[in-house]
Amino acid sequence: MFSSSRILGSRVVRSSVIPRSALANTTATQCSRFHRSAISQNAIEDNQIPVTVFSAGEGTADKGTVNIDQASRLRNESASSPHYDAVHPLTRKLYDQMPHTMRSMSVYGKTIIITGGARGLGNSMTRACAEAGAKNIIIFDANQELGDEAAAELHDKTGLPISFFKVDVRDAAAINAAVDACVERYGAPDVLVNAAGIADSNIKAETYDVQMFRRLIDINLTGSFLMSQAVGRAMMAAEKPGSIVLVASMSGSVVNYPQEQSCYNASKAGVIQLGKSLAAEWAKNQIRVNCISPGYMDTALNRVPALDAQKKIWKSLTPQNRLGDVDELNGLCVFLASDSSKFMTGANCIIDGGYTCY
Numbered sequence: 001m002f003s004s005s006r007i008l009g010s011r012v013v014r015s016s017v018i019p020r021s022a023l024a025n026t027t028a029t030q031c032s033r034f035h036r037s038a039i040s041q042n043a044i045e046d047n048q049i050p051v052t053v054f055s056a057g058e059g060t061a062d063k064g065t066v067n068i069d070q071a072s073r074l075r076n077e078s079a080s081s082p083h084y085d086a087v088h089p090l091t092r093k094l095y096d097q098m099p100h101t102m103r104s105m106s107v108y109g110k111t112i113i114i115t116g117g118a119r120g121l122g123n124s125m126t127r128a129c130a131e132a133g134a135k136n137i138i139i140f141d142a143n144q145e146l147g148d149e150a151a152a153e154l155h156d157k158t159g160l161p162i163s164f165f166k167v168d169v170r171d172a173a174a175i176n177a178a179v180d181a182c183v184e185r186y187g188a189p190d191v192l193v194n195a196a197g198i199a200d201s202n203i204k205a206e207t208y209d210v211q212m213f214r215r216l217i218d219i220n221l222t223g224s225f226l227m228s229q230a231v232g233r234a235m236m237a238a239e240k241p242g243s244i245v246l247v248a249s250m251s252g253s254v255v256n257y258p259q260e261q262s263c264y265n266a267s268k269a270g271v272i273q274l275g276k277s278l279a280a281e282w283a284k285n286q287i288r289v290n291c292i293s294p295g296y297m298d299t300a301l302n303r304v305p306a307l308d309a310q311k312k313i314w315k316s317l318t319p320q321n322r323l324g325d326v327d328e329l330n331g332l333c334v335f336l337a338s339d340s341s342k343f344m345t346g347a348n349c350i351i352d353g354g355y356t357c358y
């Protein structure tokens with residue numbers, strides 16, 4: 001799989017590539033203003049998905065690519081928390097000393113794919129999964145640079161096997177090829193956390209550009225479906241019980257004020273109903289599907305000067321009078337991924353400092 005070598009900073013990196021020709025045709029002009037630069041910098045080469053793999057105990061990365069094979073094509077035509085820096089992986093010794101209840105609340109031994117894990121909430125969740133005992137963590141993200149950095153940092157801090165696949169969640173062929181590569185390397189995943197997503201706000205419905213509307217739905221809703229489909233199929237093929245955690249939003253249940261954001265709200269309502277539908281369909285396969293619906297969180301998505309005035313209003317409408325810290329969804333994420341929530345499926349868990357009380 002790996003065909004060439006190069007030095008990345010102080011690391012020795014070996015490289016190879018996954019062919020990819022059926023990739024999303026994204027142009028910078030179609031991108032939301034908040035994500036335009038990140039996405040346009042990371043156009044994916046034809047037929048190949050860049051992959052960075054850190055194996056247990058090794059300080060060097062295998063850097064390469066996964067090919068999108070014909071079968072894949074045919075199947076589907078930075079942080080504010082004071083705790084953010086430290087990551088302490090759960091050791092076998094500690095796990096063995098834990099009482100049953102605490103063990104069941106861990107993700108000990110599980111293989112976990114996290115989309116949007118390069119930064120923000122998804123990145124914080126990758127750290128939490130490492131601390132809660134994950135055996136392998138695989139980050140899928142469209143941002144090559146941040147994805148590489150996130151995988152390298154988490155591997156350095158934990159010694160765990162961490163991989164990064166540069167995957168756009170709109171690209172079914174790329175997703176299928178990447179999931180196949182994960183299965184080959186680590187076995188079928190136990191957990192998918194789908195945190196990749198974008199936001200548009202302060203755009204009136206009557207002037208909303210249809211291309212932008214389609215793009216956001218494609219990333220937030222269709223991306224959630226494609227990731228769930230690929231991982232769900234891998235779990236089914238291995239007859240393995242699994243947990244899928246979709247990051248939706250309180251905006252899927254209430255309309256935010258004062259900003260107009262019809263498309264984002266509709267996309268997240270779609271994610272919540274998608275989660276319920278998949279939960280009902282896949283309960284017979286012992287695959288659980290639940291949503292996390294955050295309120296306003298203090299991530300890069302919201303650290304935009306243009307939103308400063310509105311943030312005051314958001315806080316005033318939130319009983320806790322603040323935005324959530326980036327790590328304040330971690331406990332819920334680990335719980336939903338863990339066996340502790342095994343009777344829970346089709347749920348939408350709102351975690352919003354009380355915003356939806358009013």
Ligand SMILES: NC(=O)c1ccc[n+]([C@@H]2O[C@H](COP(=O)([O-])OP(=O)(O)OC[C@H]3O[C@@H](n4cnc5c(N)ncnc54)[C@H](O)[C@@H]3O)[C@@H](O)[C@H]2O)c1
Pocket residue numbers: 035038115116117118119120121122140141142143146167168169170195196197198199219223247248249250293294295296297298299300301302
């Ligand atoms: N921040 C909030 O206040 C808030 C509130 C509710 C819900 N959410 C949701 O939480 C999720 C994460 O938000 P965040 O604040 O961490 O955002 P973020 O922008 O900090 O991180 C999003 C990550 O997703 C990746 N991504 C974007 N488009 C992608 C694509 N097409 N394919 C693959 N990866 C892609 C980005 O590269 C980035 O690493 C999103 O789904 C968002 O809608 C956020």
